[in-house]
Amino acid sequence: MSAAIEEVVTEAPAVEAVPKRAMTLGAGTSLVVLGLLVAFPLFAKNFIIFQMTMLLIYGLAVLALNILTGGSGQFSLGQSAFYAVGAYTSAILMEQYGVNYALTLPIAGVLCFGAGFLFGQPALRLSGVYLALATFALATAMPQLLKLNFLEPWTGGVQGLVVTKPDAPFGLPMSQDMWLYYFTLVVTIAIYLFSVNLLRSRSGRAFMAIRDNEIAASAMGIDVALYKTLAFGVSAGITGVAGALGAIAVQFVAPDSYTITLAISLFLGMVVGGVGWLPGSIVGSAFIIFVPNIAEGISKGLSGAVFGVLLFLVIFLVPHGARQIAVVSQQLLGKFKKN
Amino acid sequence: MYRQLRIAALATAVIGLTSGTALAQKKYDTGATDTEIKIGNIMPYSGPASAYGVIGKTEQAYFNKINAEGGINGRKINFVSYDDGYSPPKAVEQARKLVESDEVLVVFNPLGTPSNSAIQKYLNAKKVPQLFVATGATKWNDPKDFPWTMGWQPSYQSEAHIYAKYLIKEKPDAKIAVLFQNDDFGKDYLKGLKDGLGAKASMIMAEESYETTEPSIDGHIVKLKATGADVFISITTPKFAAQAIKKLAEIDWHPLHIVSNVSASVGGVIKPAGFENSQGILSAAYAKDGADPQWDDDPGMKKFLDFLAKYYPDGNKLDGSVVYGYGAAQTLVKVLQMCGDDLTRANVMKQAASLKDFEPDTLLPGIKINTSPTDFAPIKQLQMMRFKGEKWDLFGPIITDDLSN
Numbered sequence: 057m058s059a060a061i062e063e064v065v066t067e068a069p070a071v072e073a074v075p076k077r078a079m080t081l082g083a084g085t086s087l088v089v090l091g092l093l094v095a096f097p098l099f100a101k102n103f104i105i106f107q108m109t110m111l112l113i114y115g116l117a118v119l120a121l122n123i124l125t126g127g128s129g130q131f132s133l134g135q136s137a138f139y140a141v142g143a144y145t146s147a148i149l150m151e152q153y154g155v156n157y158a159l160t161l162p163i164a165g166v167l168c169f170g171a172g173f174l175f176g177q178p179a180l181r182l183s184g185v186y187l188a189l190a191t192f193a194l195a196t197a198m199p200q201l202l203k204l205n206f207l208e209p210w211t212g213g214v215q216g217l218v219v220t221k222p223d224a225p226f227g228l229p230m231s232q233d234m235w236l237y238y239f240t241l242v243v244t245i246a247i248y249l250f251s252v253n254l255l256r257s258r259s260g261r262a263f264m265a266i267r268d269n270e271i272a273a274s275a276m277g278i279d280v281a282l283y284k285t286l287a288f289g290v291s292a293g294i295t296g297v298a299g300a301l302g303a304i305a306v307q308f309v310a311p312d313s314y315t316i317t318l319a320i321s322l323f324l325g326m327v328v329g330g331v332g333w334l335p336g337s338i339v340g341s342a343f344i345i346f347v348p349n350i351a352e353g354i355s356k357g358l359s360g361a362v363f364g365v366l367l368f369l370v371i372f373l374v375p376h377g378a379r380q381i382a383v384v385s386q387q388l389l390g391k392f393k394k395n
Numbered sequence: 396m397y398r399q400l401r402i403a404a405l406a407t408a409v410i411g412l413t414s415g416t417a418l419a420q421k422k423y424d425t426g427a428t429d430t431e432i433k434i435g436n437i438m439p440y441s442g443p444a445s446a447y448g449v450i451g452k453t454e455q456a457y458f459n460k461i462n463a464e465g466g467i468n469g470r471k472i473n474f475v476s477y478d479d480g481y482s483p484p485k486a487v488e489q490a491r492k493l494v495e496s497d498e499v500l501v502v503f504n505p506l507g508t509p510s511n512s513a514i515q516k517y518l519n520a521k522k523v524p525q526l527f528v529a530t531g532a533t534k535w536n537d538p539k540d541f542p543w544t545m546g547w548q549p550s551y552q553s554e555a556h557i558y559a560k561y562l563i564k565e566k567p568d569a570k571i572a573v574l575f576q577n578d579d580f581g582k583d584y585l586k587g588l589k590d591g592l593g594a595k596a597s598m599i600m601a602e603e604s605y606e607t608t609e610p611s612i613d614g615h616i617v618k619l620k621a622t623g624a625d626v627f628i629s630i631t632t633p634k635f636a637a638q639a640i641k642k643l644a645e646i647d648w649h650p651l652h653i654v655s656n657v658s659a660s661v662g663g664v665i666k667p668a669g670f671e672n673s674q675g676i677l678s679a680a681y682a683k684d685g686a687d688p689q690w691d692d693d694p695g696m697k698k699f700l701d702f703l704a705k706y707y708p709d710g711n712k713l714d715g716s717v718v719y720g721y722g723a724a725q726t727l728v729k730v731l732q733m734c735g736d737d738l739t740r741a742n743v744m745k746q747a748a749s750l751k752d753f754e755p756d757t758l759l760p761g762i763k764i765n766t767s768p769t770d771f772a773p774i775k776q777l778q779m780m781r782f783k784g785e786k787w788d789l790f791g792p793i794i795t796d797d798l799s800n
Contacts, residue, residue, distance in 0.1 A: 103495035110488065200608060205577070214578045216483065216509060218516050306484045308513040313483045317442075352440075352478055359478060360441055 081335045081382075089335075093241055102233045106305065107345065109237045112244045113301045115341035118325040119251060119334060120294035126332025127255055128287035129267030131184065134175075134191030135322045137198040138168045138292040140314035142299025144202065147217045147309045148210050157222045157304050161243065164300035165293045172292020176285030195319040202311040216310025219303055240301050247294055251334060254290065263287055328370055330379025339378035343370075426500030427738035432731060433473045434458070435493030437505040437514075442480035446716070447506050450529060451476045453720030454504065456707035457728075463706075467731045470738075475499060479510055486510035487517065494523050501526050501743055504547070504723050508532045508579060511544075519543045524743050526730075527723050527773070531657075533583055536772040538748070543740075545747055545771045547723055549681055551580060551655075552587030553775045553796040555630075557679055558653055559591025560794055561779055562598070562626065566651065570600050572624035574615055574639065576631055577604040584630045584655065600624055605635065613642050620648045628653045633663045640668035640676070652676045656777070660715065661686060661786065670785055679777040680789065682722060682757050685712035687786055695756030722755040726764060726773065729753055761793040 081089070097105045121135050145167050146160040155163075175194065182190050201207075203214050211217065224235035254260050262283045265273035274280045303309045321344045329340025351362035374380045426433040438451035458472040466472065475497050479486040486505065493499045502518060505511055506529040518525040519541050527547035528535050531554075535546035562569050573588065575581035581604065589596045601622040603615040612635055619627065627650040629639050636658030643652065652675070658664045659678040683690045690696040699721055703710045710717045731738075733746040750773065753764040764773045775796045780787040 101495055103491045106491055107488070203578070214509070216512060218512070302484070306487045306513070307516060308483055308487060310483045310509045310513065312481065312509050315482075317480075317482070356440060356476075356478065 090245070097234050097237050102231055105231075105233045105237050109233070109240050109305050110302070111338065111341050111345055112237075112240045113298050113305060114322070114325065114345060115338040116244055116247060116298035116301070117295050117322050118329060118340045118344075119248065119337035120291045120298065121322050121326045122329070122332065122334060122337055123251055123255070123263075123294070124287050124291035125326060126334075127260065127267065128263040128284060130179070130284065130287060131188040132191040132288075132291070133188050133316070133319050133323060134194035135291075135295050136314045136316060136319035137191075137194045138172060138295040139299035139302065139318060139322075140198050140202065140309075140311075141171055142168050142296030143303035143309045143314065144211060144217075144299075145296070146300035147219050147303045150219055150304075151217055152210060158239075161297050161300050165297040168296025168299075169289045169293030171296075173285050173289035175292070176288030179288060180281050180284055192316070192319075195316045199311040199315055202314075211311075214311060216308055216313075219307045219309065221304065221307050236305055240305070243297065243301065247297065248334065251294070255334075259283065259286065324367070328367075328377050330377035330382075333377070333379035333382075335382075336378040421736045422739050422742070424500060424739040424741075425498045427470070430470055431473050432467065432470050432738060433475065433497065433499045434727070435490075435497060435499035435502040436474065436476040437479050437486055437489050437493070437502070437510060438476055439481040439506060439510075440478035442482065444481040444507060447529070448478075449710070449714060449716040450504070450506060450720040450723070453707060453710060453717050454724040456710070457702065457721055457724035460702055460706045461728055467728060468735065472728075472731075479505075479507075481507055481510065483509045483513035486513050490514040490517060494518070494521055499523075500738065500740065503527060503727055504529050504720075506530065511535070515541060515544055522740060524740055524747070526743070526747055527726060529719075529723070531583075532579060533587070536770070538769060538771045543744060545744075545766070545773070547726065547773050548719070549656075549774045549777055549796070550587075550772060551583040552590065553772065554656055554679055554777060555584050555587030556591035556796045557777050557779075557794045558628065558677075559588055559593075560796075561677075561791075563592065563595060566626065567595075569598050569626040569651070570622075570624045571598050571626045571628060572601045572603075572619040572622055572650070573599055573628045574603050574605065574612070574619060574631060576635065577606050580632070580657070581630050588628065588630075605631075607632070607635075612638055616642045616648075617646060620646060624650060626651045626653070629658070630655050631658055633658045633660060637664045637668040640664070640672050644669070644672035654678045656680060659780075659787070662713065665782060673782050674784075676782045677779060678782075678787070679779050679794075680787065681759060681762055681774055681777050682715070682718050683759060684787065685714070685718055693760075695754075695758075698756050718757045722757040725755045725757075726750075726753065729755075759789070759793070 096108065117135060117139055121132060124130050124132055142164040145164040146157070149155040149160045149163060150157055179187055179190060202211055221232050221236070223232055224230045228235065255263070262273070262278045265276065265278055266280055266283055270280060325337070325340030325344045328343045329336030347366055348359065348363055351366060352359040354362045436451055436454065438448050439445055440448040440451065455474050455476060458474045461467065462471045475493060477489040477492065479489050490502060493502055501524040504527050505514065505525065508530040511525070511528045511530055515525060522543055525544040527545060529547065531548055531551045533550040533552040535544055536550065573585060575585050585602070589599070592598055601619050601624060603619055605612045605615055616639060627643070629636055629652065631639060636654050654676055656679055659680065665673045683693070683696055700712065702721065703712055729750070730743065730747045734742050748766050748768050748771065750764050750766045754762070755764070759778055762774065762776045766773050776793050778789050778793050779791045780789045
């Protein structure tokens with residue numbers, strides 16, 4: 057009897073508990089980062105601006121996963137499916153129905169929120185690795201669903217859809233890439249602020265209570281089922297918006313763009329950025345975008361192996377990802393100030 | 396006074412002369428200089444289609460050979476090849492990197508229909524040649540809407556036209572059953588077959604499509620046999636082509652069996668399906684087969700083997716991708732030589748669209764590359780072949796697809 061109780065108590069939580077204040081950056085640092093993000097396109101080539109846009113977009117998708125895993129403690133390897141739904145929603149609305157690109161984002165978000173919420177229902181019965189497997193199934197199924205014959209008039213089948221890139225409005229004197237970057241930046245900041253506030257709100261506290269101990273949370277009167285599915289819905293919704301932005305930036309959607317590899321990349325980005333640390337999402341996104349390029353630069357034939365080694369180093373040296381680096385550098389800075 | 400005039404006249408004459416020659420001499424766009432031509436390329440070195448990465452490696456080796464032999468009109472080729480892992484968004488990123496960061500003159504032989512579809516609009520808007528794309532889709536031959544995109548190998552439709560031509564001539568009363576893969580490859584092909592048969596499209600009495608996710612296609616074949624067809628056209632990728640050959644033997648159905656060129660590999664399809672089951676199967680080819688001893692004394696193939704020995708010892712002559720990369724790279728070098736000192740992107744496209752009877756070393760004798768401002772399909776000839784013993788035997792004339800323009 058006592059042994060059983062002990063087992064329940066000592067069982068390690070799936071995700072390490074992160075206090076909610078440690079989930080964000082201080083005001084000063086936030087402003088500096090924001091300033092850099094705003095000023096940077098003025099000094100960069102269009103290609104670099106495009107890469108930075110992709111960085112923000114994948115950052116959003118990683119952030120969404122971070123809310124789910126870091127916030128409510130649920131795993132998902134199926135984020136690529138929601139990303140695909142968002143991308144296709146935006147592409148189809150823009151190309152087949154002539155809807156303005158900015159309007160397609162909230163539609164993609166709402167649709168994916170619904171899809172995520174519904175998927176969260178059966179996911180309630182699963183936990184840990186079983187949930188990861190169920191979402192994995194979703195990710196493998198999605199590219200094939202997009203190829204289905206009867207959807208072809210809308211999705212373009214395997215050929216995919218080409219999306220027209222929007223020009224800067226009001227005759228603003230900036231390139232399409234720069235405009236899209238600022239547009240993405242505004243959306244990203246809005247969603248980031250929303251996420252930070254969500255996690256600080258009553259719902260956020262409920263997510264974290266569930267993450268830390270489900271039984272205790274339900275004993276406290278938290279509707280575990282509701283909040284778990286809600287976390288899924290919010291995460292899917294944000295991923296959908298990221299997917300829609302991605303479709304506009306890349307100007308092309310095809311089933312093969314949204315395979316399980318994308319889902320694993322996002323998962324990787326979350327771990328490297330630091331699970332449960334929202335600003336780390338951007339760092340994680342930078343890792344999944346730039347490190348494969350660096351690996352390719354080192355050796356073309358062994359790029360996969362080089363990437364593996366780099367990833368291994370990161371996990372070995374800083375297991376908590378970018379958050380750990382931030383904490384350490386903050387401590388160093390503190391010491392420096394005292395001296 | 397006189398002297399001054401004379402000097403002035405002389406000066407203008409000299410200026411006129413030098414500027415005249417300067418105009419005729421050198422014109423460059425981004426990516427070309429007096430010493431270098433920068434060529435971009437995108438290949439799936441990783442991911443599901445990584446077997447095709449060999450094409451990029453062969454091309455790199457071929458350009459090394461050209462550089463070692465003095466380059467093109469004194470300019471060395473700098474070949475920048477990136478990995479897209481067969482992922483369209485990655486292809487867009489790499490294409491933009493090539494154009495905006497590496498500043499290449501042309502993007503040459505990027506591989507895969509999805510990847511090329513993803514970058515086509517961008518490259519055409521930027522007016523950067525998307526030259527000799529490595530895919531068999533028919534849509535690359537569209538000079539009106541996409542004047543900066545050109546294919547290289549025969550399109551799926553071209554190949555299907557040729558089978559149609561053969562059937563109309565040799566078996567005008569054929570009852571055709573078609574099995575096709577339900578994707579862009581299969582549909583492109585089927586359309587080509589119907590267009591090729593034209594008024595006689597009613598010869599096709601049954602069509603069955605399969606998904607690549609199906610574990611077995613036996614059911615479709617039994618169904619096709621029941622229709623009483625006497626010609627079976629297998630528009631399939633290697634795994635399914637082999638299954639079909641086996642199943643036909645199993646149910647004792649012996650129609651005239653045509654296999655698409657995609658699945659004509661002896662090692663990848665015929666051998667696993669069994670040589671005894673494959674006798675008499677028909678297909679078509681445009682390139683020489685490294686495994687076929689009849690090319691041992693062929694001068695073009697000798698050059699190819701010398702190249703492999705000296706510049707690409709890892710390359711396997713039996714691998715169709717090596718033969719392919721060699722031919723594509725040779726065609727690009729030919730175009731760049733034709734450009735002379737006018738290395739602008741517009742001139743590269745102009746020269747690529749004026750190839751006349753060019754014969755790369757690795758194409759079948761008699762197959763010639765011809766292009767024009769309204770014809771962006773370089774190779775549109777194939778020769779029929781029949782499987783006999785343990786190899787393909789070419790037979791009949793080189794057939795030209797005259798429908799593709």
